[in-house]
Amino acid sequence: MENKEAYPANDAAQDVKDSSRRNFIKQSTLLTAVALTPGTAIKAAADHIDEQIAAVFEKMPLKMQVNGKTQNLSVEPRATLLDILREQLDLTGTKKGCDHGQCGACTVHVDGHRINSCLTLGVMMNGRKITTIEGLANGNQLHPMQEAFIKHDGFQCGYCTPGQIMSAVACIREGHANSEHEIREYMSGNICRCGAYPNIVNAIQEVKDGGMAV
Amino acid sequence: MKTAINKTMPSSAEGMSRVDGRLKVTGAAKYSAEYTPKGLTYGVLAGSTITKGNIIAIDTKAAERAPGVLAVITHLNAPKVPGDQPEKGKAADAKGALKVFYDDKIYYNGQPVAIVVADTFERALFAASLVKAQYKTEKHITSLPDNRDKGFPPRGEGTYKRGTEDAWKLAPFKVEQEYIVPTVTHNPMELHAIIANWDTDNKLTVWDKTQGVKDTQGDLAHLFKLPKENVQVHSQFVGGAFGSALRTWPHEVAAILAAKVVKRPVKVVLSRADMFTSVGYRPFTWQKIGIGATADGKLTGITHEAAGQTSSYENFTEGPTGVSQSLYACPNVNTKYHLVALDIATPTWMRGPGEATGAFALESALDELSYQLKLDPVELRLRNYAQTDPGSGKPFSSKFLNEAYQLGSDHIGWKDRKQEPGTVKQNGWYVGYGMGGGMFGAYRAGATIRAKFNADGTLLLQSAVSDIGPGTGTAMVLIAAEQLGIPAEKIRFELGDSSLPNAPTQGGSATTASVGSAVYKACADLKEKFQKLAGNGATNNPDYTKILKDSGLPSLEVVSETDGGNGMQKYAMNSWSVHFVKVLVNAATGVVKIDKVACVSDCGKVISPKTARSQVIGGAIGGLGMALMEESIIDHRYGRYINNNFADYHVPVNADIPQIDALFVNKPDPIINPMGAKGMAEIALIGMAAAVANAVYNASGKRVRDLPITPDKVMA
Structure with a gap:
């Protein structure tokens, strides 16, 4: 969400980050594979923003259509479709009732079929068409x-x-x-x-x- | 009221639809976890893996180093909660609510030992799994049957006696049996959730799942030593609660502490497993009833004993024996209630608290007695019908339970019931009928309404009250529409905000009676103000918009307050219910199928037929769950719940439930309030478990006295 991304990193919390990962990023040859100059990356690590860089590696692109609108997202592989809808797209009409596929509160349509979005990883939804409760009505005309x-x-x-x-x-x-x-x-x-x-x-x-x- | 039902059984399409229905079917209704204050972070709790003892070390390093983590808070580094600190003149170890992150003591399995805050939910959830605590373990006890000898009488609620003690023993016909109601968990569909934000060092805003924003405001103001007006509580939509959101719980305080540490808003959403340990439950209760009658079915004595579980740190009482004191005319009644303190979290009120548990035992015992007497169970109840309150001797404000018996037995086809159990079998299924009823106090508390009539003909009503689902806004709009003679669609009811005028917590079936009284008065006050403005020639149906226009006023406003009424001084006030059930019991497997249900409520005047019907059906289904499937099971070796999810803790699903008929006596109570409306939420459930157990016996000849009635018990 816009608000959350715009929020400045918490300095105190950054100081206690795992130093081994910071070192890994400093030394990693992977950096040559990304459009970053090593100097920039090392400076980034020194500035304690290496976690954000690491987060980029940990995330995967996700392109899906939600209620007729194409969403280009970058998500962690472990993020469920339910949490992506609720926390990243602010589509909170889809509910979390158990997070285990046992209650159905998170039911959405994927390509017209009902699924439990809590049991569905977001990265599985590339190229899929999702309909949530917010997309069911035709404008002001209820379904x-x-x-x-x-x-x-x-x-x-x-x-x-x-x-x-x-x-x-x-x-x-x-x-x-x-x-x-x-x-x-x-x-x-x-x-x-x-x-x-x-x-x-x-x-x-x-x-x-x-x-x-x- | 013209909007009220004119027949005893409305259909699902009758009456005005909910005022917030559109928001709920479009996903636009926002519940507590669904707000996004700037800089929102996520808190996840880590729970104790032992049941009793002390934390000797807690390793948070791995969690702190995990990506995105902003803070890990334990008892070692948590800011102090001022209201949790020992008070002068009060014992430091006095019993009370659990103080989260207060010290190293563990009182129950799953007790929060840390909260991890991170920038995303996934990161917080993962990091919480990295918190490792080491414990010094003490021997725990979690089983009530194994520890009943440790029972103690709760203060003020221990014993009751009228007439001769144990008089039932001398009766020619008598029953003495033990009954078990297991731990049952509220499990509303919405997980308990809070978003906490410190606006400044001494100003707190929470979006919180609560049945009472004013109570929560008061609790948080006390705990954090803030002026009440510095605590803002929002709870506009509550996704069910059934009692679980009647008090302030540790996870709420944990979120507020976390927000203080990270200086950002923190959202905490409990997991479904947490819902079994963190927000109360209906306590496991053992009961014993002795009941005796003369040959013509006149009760001579009832002895009702109960032992309910509570936590080691707090006494929770709910009065399960009260129903035996008041439901029937019986000269000799004595009851005894004990608590057993176990190493579990504190229980709390759950729909029909006390009475639901007590009525299972009493209404089962009465049914057993009816078979001894060879007397129809309805007839047995009519022969012991209480015309005045047997406990206090006061007259009832209203009681039409006899009419309810008639309505229900006619509707279910009670005449087809065979007195001899196990005699009707169709296609491999035994067929049987049962009935059971109950009562619950008809309460009313003080409330205030701000009513503002605008020049465009709209009316705004405001109250702090929560709506956990019954349709409070809908009922209030209907009362105002009737009183002012304006269309319901012109009226808006705002609720769930602690800055709005005072209202009681939504609990004890008292909202319509309480807040409705204030709406009624606000409308009367508003009308009077309009009539005064209009001067001579004012009618009983003033043209409000014309009067405003003529007076050049943009709006007219009143703030009206009502008290709890004084009916209780002279009258015994209750709502009453009776449930009739037809069941099928599979002869080969013991599976019980609910075939037909008729619930009759004597709850005064019905204000909103559509939502009242739904509320009664909902309570009935809660009762069917209690009867047939619900039980939170602890593995006593570890003191841990082993079925803390919806796959293993069964609640009724659609396939379990037939059409349920909700019938209403629908006669106004002349005392409780000007509308004549009493509560219906609790009585919708109370007595249902006994009705099912009694029907199962009538069908199969198998009497099950320990809930839930699972096939193994039917076949045993």
Whole structure:
């Protein structure tokens, strides 16, 4: 995020950094592979900004489309799609409920299919099209599933709701919404602790039976 | 009220939709972890790997050297929390909330021993794994059944007696049984989270998951010795809590300390595993009930004993035996409540605290008694119907529980229930019916509302109250729309901000009764002000915008305060519920399937039919989870939770839950407040676990007295 990157490095914290890595960067022949003159790098190390340089090595480029917009990012390989959406792109509609793929709060669409974004590393998403809850409506015109969730009160606290709605849309697209029983089964990866399940089923049935494009 | 339901069972589409629904379905609703103050950093807690003892050394070097790390804070280098320091005249070892990073003592497994702050979440998470503590370990105890002999009576809540002690023993029909409610964890979907920032050395801002911004403000002001107005708490959206955000927890203080050290905002989001150790739980409770009746089903005596777990550093009480004192007319009742201090974190209130636990035992025991008497369980309850409060002798402010019994039994098809258990079998499944109910105090506290009517015809209502999900804003808007006779869409309700007018913490099912009273009064005050402005010819339905225009005023504002009312002096005030359940029990596997549920609430006038229905269904599902699957399990050898995730700690999922019918008696309580509205959050859950256990018995003939009712227990 712009704010965070613009923030000056904390000097006190930089002083306690691992000296071995600093030395590595000073000596590394890898430096010749980057468009940096050794003199600049050594000066950088002396100025205690070597961690930032190291961070460049540790990051990988990621180009993905999110809600129709191309994002060119530089991410750590260990960063999940969920954390990239929430922390780097400020798309906080996608929620973290367990970080273990057990609750569904982080459900997004990748190339039209629902996935748990907490179980997906960002670097796996190169060239993919991501849709989050923020990208579901058509401008001010809510998606029929969003309308149905409001009408049937398919939530209380609202925290699992984005994941439920993304899952619900996929559930119909997959052809898994042909009966109340089937909807319940295919929506069971999305936990709602407030207990809105019957209302969620009603909302999905209304959209399905209404034959609206999802 | 014209917006109120005119039938007992609304559908999911009936009534006004939530005022914040659009924000919630578009992802625009912002929860505590979702703000980005300039310079935001990330804090991750490292927890104790032992259960009891002392930290003898803590190696933070590797963590400090890890990329992006800004600080590693432990008890050795943490700034002092002024409010945690010993007070003069108070014992230094007095019991109380856990003081984070205070000293080297370990009271429970997972207790925070360090917080690592870094510039990204990934870096903080990794670095936290590098913190290594060495401990001197002491022998711990974490099992309540193994340590019940260590129980002690909590101050003021130990024993109760009316009439003759243990009178049930002399009754011709009697039951004496033990019941277990295991540790159950709130597990709201939103992980507890806080962003803390010191605006200046003595000004603190937090975005915090809390059920009460004013309480949190007060707690933090006390802990950090700041004037209250220097602590700003934001909690506009709360992703569920069910009690877990009723108090200030160690991770909140840790984040605030960390922000002080790094001089930048710090965000701390608990992990799901942390949610089992860091923000309370419903305490494991052992209970024993002795209950006796005459041959015609008149109760002669109830003895109710309970022992609940608490931590070694703090006493937590929730009064599980209270329900036996008040639910039925019974001349002889004695109860005893003990706490057992274990090496675990302190429990806290969870939806229906006390009553949910007590009602499982009492309503199960009553069901057992009904089979001895060969009497319909509903009829047994009607024969012991309390017309006045058996404890205090006071009249009830209102009680229509008998109507609730009728509504529920008609709806579930109770007439199809066979008194003889295990006699109905269809396609390999036993079929059975059960019922169980409960009560919860109908509380009301003082609240203040600022109401501002603008020239464009809009009304702004402001209150500090939190909304953890029930739809507080929606109910308040409906009350104001009704009172002022203006469309709901012209009204905005602002909440979740400590700088707004006073409101009680959202808990104890008291928000609508309390804040709603203030909204009601603010509307009356506003109307009166308009009528005065209009002078002669003012009607009961003034044209507000015209009056403002004629007077040349941009707006008109009132600040109205209400107190908690004085109903409690003369009346016993409660909400009541009864749940009817039809279950299927698989004859070969013991699997229990919930087939049909009817929940009836006697909670006064229903203000917002759509959200009330959802709240009752939600409470019912919480109760079904408690009945069938929820249990936080400790491996007592290590004192550590072993199912601290959603794969192993089962909560109900969609496939577990049928359509649930929420019915309302919907008769106003004439005492509690001008709307006649009582709370419904707790009673929606209280009694459900017993209803399921009773249905399982009716279906299969198997009585399960220790929750949850898992297939192994049904087959045992």
